[in-house]
Amino acid sequence: MKITKFGGSSLANAKQIRKVFDIIKSDSDRKVVVVSAPGKRFSSDTKITDNLITLAKQVQTGQDIEETLSAIKERYMSIIKELDLDQKIKDQLEKNLKKMITASYSSYEQLLNAFKASGEDNNAQLVAAYFNENGLPAKYVSPEEAGLYVCAQNGHTRVLPETYANLEQLSQTQERIVFPGFFGISKDKQRVTFSRGGSDITGAILAKGLKADLYENFTDVDAIFAANPQIVGQPKKINHLTYQEMRELSYAGFSVLHHEALRPAIMADIPIRVKNTNKPELPGTLISKTRSENDYHITGIASSRGFMSISIAKYLMNEEVGFGARALNIMAEHNLSVEHIPTGIDEITLILRSDQFKSAADEKALLQELQEKLNADKVYQEKELALLMIVGEGMISTVGTAAKAMAALAQTGINLKMIDQGSSEISMLFGIAAADESRAITALYETFFKAEVSVEK
Numbered sequence: 001m002k003i004t005k006f007g008g009s010s011l012a013n014a015k016q017i018r019k020v021f022d023i024i025k026s027d028s029d030r031k032v033v034v035v036s037a038p039g040k041r042f043s044s045d046t047k048i049t050d051n052l053i054t055l056a057k058q059v060q061t062g063q064d065i066e067e068t069l070s071a072i073k074e075r076y077m078s079i080i081k082e083l084d085l086d087q088k089i090k091d092q093l094e095k096n097l098k099k100m101i102t103a104s105y106s107s108y109e110q111l112l113n114a115f116k117a118s119g120e121d122n123n124a125q126l127v128a129a130y131f132n133e134n135g136l137p138a139k140y141v142s143p144e145e146a147g148l149y150v151c152a153q154n155g156h157t158r159v160l161p162e163t164y165a166n167l168e169q170l171s172q173t174q175e176r177i178v179f180p181g182f183f184g185i186s187k188d189k190q191r192v193t194f195s196r197g198g199s200d201i202t203g204a205i206l207a208k209g210l211k212a213d214l215y216e217n218f219t220d221v222d223a224i225f226a227a228n229p230q231i232v233g234q235p236k237k238i239n240h241l242t243y244q245e246m247r248e249l250s251y252a253g254f255s256v257l258h259h260e261a262l263r264p265a266i267m268a269d270i271p272i273r274v275k276n277t278n279k280p281e282l283p284g285t286l287i288s289k290t291r292s293e294n295d296y297h298i299t300g301i302a303s304s305r306g307f308m309s310i311s312i313a314k315y316l317m318n319e320e321v322g323f324g325a326r327a328l329n330i331m332a333e334h335n336l337s338v339e340h341i342p343t344g345i346d347e348i349t350l351i352l353r354s355d356q357f358k359s360a361a362d363e364k365a366l367l368q369e370l371q372e373k374l375n376a377d378k379v380y381q382e383k384e385l386a387l388l389m390i391v392g393e394g395m396i397s398t399v400g401t402a403a404k405a406m407a408a409l410a411q412t413g414i415n416l417k418m419i420d421q422g423s424s425e426i427s428m429l430f431g432i433a434a435a436d437e438s439r440a441i442t443a444l445y446e447t448f449f450k451a452e453v454s455v456e457k
């Protein structure tokens, strides 16, 4: 049995939904379909999820909602019209939207979650109606009905363990199941969304709960590429990569698959195949526990912006017992998550996401506190950083990857602000100025993929 997830680009209009229908109909193993909300139809278009976020803000601040609400309704209604669906689904979605707007919410967070979740929830009902009207028996199943429980902790939504046993019951369903991605329900029966792109996580949770043989993730690219295709023109396709390689690459910027979607798949050892809805005949990319060797010792090069560093310098820091722990304690007291910690003998650097700070005043207060409480010689920050990550299981057995990467970056005139190699040795991380991101990715791609093997696989 397969769990098959379609991203927003695969469900953006009636034409795409017809393709989804054909893909599901062509394989009786495709029992569970996870859907995102309608995404962009063209590059300057707005995703339904973004419209819903705008709508939530307008409701909260008492602004006029007419234009935004009409845009959301219009997206669904034009799809319904083009697919020539029954009046019943039109009435149902209108009723759902009205209920969402008029319901009372105990907090803005609850309202925002309910609004965002409605994007996938309404789409799942629409897709199920289309399947049924075209002779493919389908049942819309909500996270409430299935018992997909989650909890929100420090802004992160996590699945609760009992979910997996609850989901197992779904295997008794005769029809195809159409399940909305992106959200679960809390123990007090409120809808809670995952972070952006989180329908990928729903697909992985269902795959584990239903003990699927394969988790298919349909999107708008032929495969996962060795570098972001928006930065490198026609990058090499990756045929096969390991869970761990994908986990690192998606964390570091390969947005094609959410990095939190890997854990349920790893726990249950369910392979994932990323495929193109527009060319389903192509093999796409397989992600599994192990893979056979390929010609490149690097699998992919990813990058992600939005980081900053805070460096704390103190003479003889290396001899001061508990210095690092005290620095991290202060960060924890400010509820700040630190993602990397490169150190020197007299200096420790904390790398974190910049969007964790609410204001410049909060940042200043933190630096001052670190300086005073740690009795540091100097505390300074650097903003607008990007992290580059080179990933590949082949790095374990290959000498000189760091030297090669650093030479390529130096020749391009890129200043390295930080270097970090994970203990697993399958990834290497470089901190650079965000403005250098594209040039750095291009230079590394040329070095590792163009120079290394002349014949493309």
Ligand SMILES: Nc1ncnc2c1ncn2[C@@H]1O[C@H](COP(=O)(O)OP(=O)(O)O)[C@@H](O)[C@H]1O
Residues within 6 Å of the ligand: 006, 007, 008, 009, 010, 036, 039, 197, 218, 219, 220, 221, 223, 224, 225, 226, 227, 228, 229, 230, 253, 254, 255, 256, 257
């Ligand atoms: N290394 C990569 N390989 C393939 N796609 C990538 C990569 N890095 C970033 N992307 C982007 O991910 C996009 C697909 O992810 P996403 O927009 O979330 O799709 P969906 O709407 O199907 O969920 C692609 O269109 C591509 O621009």
Ligand SMILES: N[C@@H](CC(=O)OP(=O)(O)O)C(=O)O
Residues within 6 Å of the ligand: 006, 007, 008, 009, 036, 037, 039, 047, 049, 050, 119, 181, 182, 195, 196, 197, 198, 199, 200
């Ligand atoms: N619709 C949500 C969840 C999601 O996963 O979407 P997509 O599959 O289009 O990335 C978002 O935009 O974040």
